[in-house]
Amino acid sequence: MSDSPPDRLVRFENLFTCHHDPVLRYVVRRLDIREDAADLVAETFLIAWRRLDDVPEKQALPWLYGVARRVLANHRRGEQRRHGLADKLREDLRAMPTVSEPSFELQYAAEAFQQLSDADRELLSLAAWEGLDTAQLAAALGCSRGTAAVRLHRARRRLERLIDHSTSGHATAFATRGDQA
Amino acid sequence: MSKPDTLDLLRQLDPTAGDDPAKAVGDDARTQLLGGITASPAGAQTRRPRVAARRLVPVLAAAAVIAAVAVTVVRLPGDSRQEALGPALSFTTEGKFLKVRVVDPEADSARFNKEFKEHGLDIKLKLIPSSPSIVGQHTAAGFGPDSENIETTVYPAGCDNPPSYPCVPEFTIPVDYKGHAELYIGRAAKPGERLVQSGRIDGRGEPLQGVTYVGQTVATVLKILEEGGYTAEYRVKVGNDHQSRDTVPPGWVVLDGSLVTTKHAVLFVSPKR
Numbered sequence: 001m002s003d004s005p006p007d008r009l010v011r012f013e014n015l016f017t018c019h020h021d022p023v024l025r026y027v028v029r030r031l032d033i034r035e036d037a038a039d040l041v042a043e044t045f046l047i048a049w050r051r052l053d054d055v056p057e058k059q060a061l062p063w064l065y066g067v068a069r070r071v072l073a074n075h076r077r078g079e080q081r082r083h084g085l086a087d088k089l090r091e092d093l094r095a096m097p098t099v100s101e102p103s104f105e106l107q108y109a110a111e112a113f114q115q116l117s118d119a120d121r122e123l124l125s126l127a128a129w130e131g132l133d134t135a136q137l138a139a140a141l142g143c144s145r146g147t148a149a150v151r152l153h154r155a156r157r158r159l160e161r162l163i164d165h166s167t168s169g170h171a172t173a174f175a176t177r178g179d180q181a
Numbered sequence: 182m183s184k185p186d187t188l189d190l191l192r193q194l195d196p197t198a199g200d201d202p203a204k205a206v207g208d209d210a211r212t213q214l215l216g217g218i219t220a221s222p223a224g225a226q227t228r229r230p231r232v233a234a235r236r237l238v239p240v241l242a243a244a245a246v247i248a249a250v251a252v253t254v255v256r257l258p259g260d261s262r263q264e265a266l267g268p269a270l271s272f273t274t275e276g277k278f279l280k281v282r283v284v285d286p287e288a289d290s291a292r293f294n295k296e297f298k299e300h301g302l303d304i305k306l307k308l309i310p311s312s313p314s315i316v317g318q319h320t321a322a323g324f325g326p327d328s329e330n331i332e333t334t335v336y337p338a339g340c341d342n343p344p345s346y347p348c349v350p351e352f353t354i355p356v357d358y359k360g361h362a363e364l365y366i367g368r369a370a371k372p373g374e375r376l377v378q379s380g381r382i383d384g385r386g387e388p389l390q391g392v393t394y395v396g397q398t399v400a401t402v403l404k405i406l407e408e409g410g411y412t413a414e415y416r417v418k419v420g421n422d423h424q425s426r427d428t429v430p431p432g433w434v435v436l437d438g439s440l441v442t443t444k445h446a447v448l449f450v451s452p453k454r
Contacts, residue, residue, distance in 0.1 A: 017215075020203075020206075021203035024203050029196045032416075041214070042214055045218050088207070091210070093206070113191065124191055125191070128189075159187050160187055163187070
């Protein structure tokens, strides 16, 4: 499908308006320095603008997450280099967030999460933080729905095993949480 | 005894929970970004070089401003200075690829772009204020149809900075490349200027060149910085994010760092090694 330039502009503006914030959150969650997200969000939407005909109508956001994932990987390969994009966005993001120390029990989950492979961590993050279901995961990762479901299941099992291992001497905290859940 | 659901646990680790970054983004930032993107060449609509080249200018406001500054610096009567300086780029053909090497990293955007144009390439090199160790190096950002076909490496191959110097960008471009691209290269920053990109803080020309600073105390590293006329602020990792601090206990250790202006650094620190 190829739109006339005005239609194309409207389509992109809708895409940008609807999905700017989720894409920004996606990138911020995976960066150490929040303001770096400005460049990566800009790059993600530049790619979307350039490839607007490839954006699936029903899975636009998971598709954008897939693009952002590759942009983020390029950023990491570049060893945190920055380039001049989206100055105002960078300025707005410069204010550092108020981050609270994770609770004692959550630190075990955080540590276990960090021990997972990059692929497992990304899969679980997409499910937990971006709230994707298996169909959306499949769209974001470019695999079949069945494959996404199996990969998610396995990643969850691996995380559970790591948490069990890391909390073996601290079962009380988790038991208390679990009983409340 | 039931265990908490793993996804529920992870939700509690969401780095943006309770502090949504989208709330910090104002309308101006959104408008600038949307306007910049839609002013850029758009896939199928980029086959008219004159129009597209003109529309490239406002692609990214920051980059455009940086380029404009560089151009202003050399806006002198005549081109004698440029000619006296020799070429800024070298072009060699190797099979199906054109190797473009930056032989004068101090050159300005106008010289780079003129030389690309002379070789029939619609490629813009943008100069980005950078910390000393990566001046002249590429940052490999290219936006345009097929621009991903341009490979960016360094010359001599595999060089780093330090130890080998000069270590300059090299672009490998298919000989039949017809698209647009914008490539970014580090330039020296003006005194006090905010850097857009930074190299390692112990790299060549950086404040801690030659210093084994990782694991040293904040007091030790800060003393070295202050002797060089630098100031510092700090980042402390909390959960999956970093908190900003103006001061931290002097006994904390330094894990990483980078310059953010020509005289101000950010140090990533931790209470323990």
